[in-house]
Amino acid sequence: MIRPENELDSILHQLRDEHRSIEAPASVEGNLVRQTQQVHPYNTGWLRRHAWGLSFALLSLAVVAGWLVVHTRVRPAQPVEEVQTTTLATPQANVRQTARPPQTSRRPSAQASRRRTALPARRPRQPDFSVNQNTFTTRFVRLPTSEGLPESVQPSFVRMRILTSSLPQYGIDVPPFAPPQFVLAEFVVGEDGLPRAIRLIR
Amino acid sequence: MFKRLTGSPDANHESDVDLHRACLYGSGEAMAELYRRYGPLIYRFTVRMSQNPNIAEEITQETFLALLEHTDRFDPGRGSLSTWLCSIARHHLLKHFERNKHYRIEDHEEDFFDPPAEDDPPDRYLVRKEAAAAVRQGIDTLPLPLKEVLLLCEFEELPYQEVSLILAIPVGTVRSRLHRAKLRLQSLLRPVVIPAGKEIPR
Numbered sequence: 293m294i295r296p297e298n299e300l301d302s303i304l305h306q307l308r309d310e311h312r313s314i315e316a317p318a319s320v321e322g323n324l325v326r327q328t329q330q331v332h333p334y335n336t337g338w339l340r341r342h343a344w345g346l347s348f349a350l351l352s353l354a355v356v357a358g359w360l361v362v363h364t365r366v367r368p369a370q371p372v373e374e375v376q377t378t379t380l381a382t383p384q385a386n387v388r389q390t391a392r393p394p395q396t397s398r399r400p401s402a403q404a405s406r407r408r409t410a411l412p413a414r415r416p417r418q419p420d421f422s423v424n425q426n427t428f429t430t431r432f433v434r435l436p437t438s439e440g441l442p443e444s445v446q447p448s449f450v451r452m453r454i455l456t457s458s459l460p461q462y463g464i465d466v467p468p469f470a471p472p473q474f475v476l477a478e479f480v481v482g483e484d485g486l487p488r489a490i491r492l493i494r
Numbered sequence: 495m496f497k498r499l500t501g502s503p504d505a506n507h508e509s510d511v512d513l514h515r516a517c518l519y520g521s522g523e524a525m526a527e528l529y530r531r532y533g534p535l536i537y538r539f540t541v542r543m544s545q546n547p548n549i550a551e552e553i554t555q556e557t558f559l560a561l562l563e564h565t566d567r568f569d570p571g572r573g574s575l576s577t578w579l580c581s582i583a584r585h586h587l588l589k590h591f592e593r594n595k596h597y598r599i600e601d602h603e604e605d606f607f608d609p610p611a612e613d614d615p616p617d618r619y620l621v622r623k624e625a626a627a628a629v630r631q632g633i634d635t636l637p638l639p640l641k642e643v644l645l646l647c648e649f650e651e652l653p654y655q656e657v658s659l660i661l662a663i664p665v666g667t668v669r670s671r672l673h674r675a676k677l678r679l680q681s682l683l684r685p686v687v688i689p690a691g692k693e694i695p696r
Binding site: 314316 | 520522633
C-alpha cells in the first residue's frame with residue numbers, strides 16, 4: 293500500500309519538473325532592454341566611457357577661464373606710484389653718458405643700479421621744470437639730513453609717492469589734524485645716493 | 495526531507511548588485527542578464543498564480559522595470575535581488591486580484607477537507623496519472639496564501655527564510671501554510687472509489 297504522503301511527494305516532484313520547464317517569454321526581454329536604453333539616454337558607448345573625462349575637461353576649462361578673467365582684467369588708471377629716475381640734463385652729462393662703455397664691473401654704481409631697477413626700455417627723460425597748467429610744484433626744500441654733504445655734480449631726480457605724515461621728517465610742515473594721504477614728492481639725489489632736497493608736485 | 499538551494503549566495507548577490515547598477519546607467523546587456531537569471535522564476539510564479547500568460551507577461555515586465563523606476567527601494571543589505579523581485583511581482587499580482595474579485599484570496603481553516611486515513615484500503619486511491627491531474631488542479635484551486643507558499647517552497651525550492659521575506663510573514667507561518675496546502679492536496683488523492691478486486695496499475 294502506498295501511503296498518500298509518499299504518493300503526494302512523488303507527484304509533487306513530477307509537477308515540480310513540469311513547473312520548472314516553463315520558460316520566460318523572450319519578447320519581455322527585448323522590451324526590457326529597449327526600455328532600459330531609452331530611460332537612460334547616456335547609453336552610447338562613447339559618451340558613457342568618456343563622461344567623466346568630458347566633465348573633468350569642462351571643469352578645467354572653467355577654472356582656467358575664471359583665472360584668466362581675474363588676472364587679465366583692465367585696471368583703472370591709478371596715480372603714479374613707481375619710481376621714476378631722471379638725470380639732470382647737462383651737455384657734459386649727456387656726452388659722458390653716451391661715451392660711457394657698457395658696465396662690466398661687478399659692483400655697479402648706484403646710478404646704474406637705479407637705472408636698471410627703473411623701466412629699462414625707456415630713454416632717460418629730460419626733466420621738465422616748466423609750469424604746466426595741470427601740475428604745479430613747490431620750491432625745493434633742503435633736507436635736514438643733507439647737512440654736511442658735498443655738493444652734487446650730477447644729481448638725479450627721484451619721484452615717489454609718500455604719505456603726508458612722513459613730510460615733517462623732510463622739513464615740510466603739515467597741518468596737525470590733516471588726514472594722511474599720498475602726495476607726489478621729488479627728491480634731488482646725489483651721486484652718493486643720498487637725498488639733498490625735496491619738493492612736492494601737485 | 496526537501497532539498498533547499500544553498501549555492502553561493504554571496505557571489506551571486508554581489509554580481510546582481512553590479513548588474514543592477516549597470517542597468518541604472520542604461521546597460522541593456524545588464525538588464526538582459528538579470529532577466530535571464532530571474533525572469534523564469536518571476537514568470538513561473540506569476541503564471542501559476544494568475545493562470546493567465548498575458549497577465550503573467552505584463553506583471554513580469556513591470557517587475558523588472560521597477561529596477562529602473564524604484565532604485566531606492568532595493569536594499570542589498572536586506573535581501574537578495576530575487577527576493578525583491580518576487581515581492582514586487584507578488585505586489586502586482588495582489589493588485590490584479592483586487593481588480594478581479596473572482597479570485598479566492600482568503601484561506602479559511604474551517605473549510606472542510608477530508609485527509610486520508612492510514613488504514614484506507616489501496617483500492618480507494620487514484621491511478622497515478624489521474625492523481626497527478628488531480629493534484630495539478632488542486633494546486634490551481636488552492637487559496638492564494640497556500641498556493642503561493644507551495645509554489646515558492648515546493649516548486650521553486652526557495653528557503654523558508656527567503657519565502658518569509660517575500661511574503662512578509664514569519665517562517666513559522668510559512669511552514670504551517672505549506673503543511674495545510676499539502677494536507678489539502680493529499681485529500682484529493684482519494685476522491686474516486688475503485689471497485690473491489692480491481693488491481694491498481696503502478
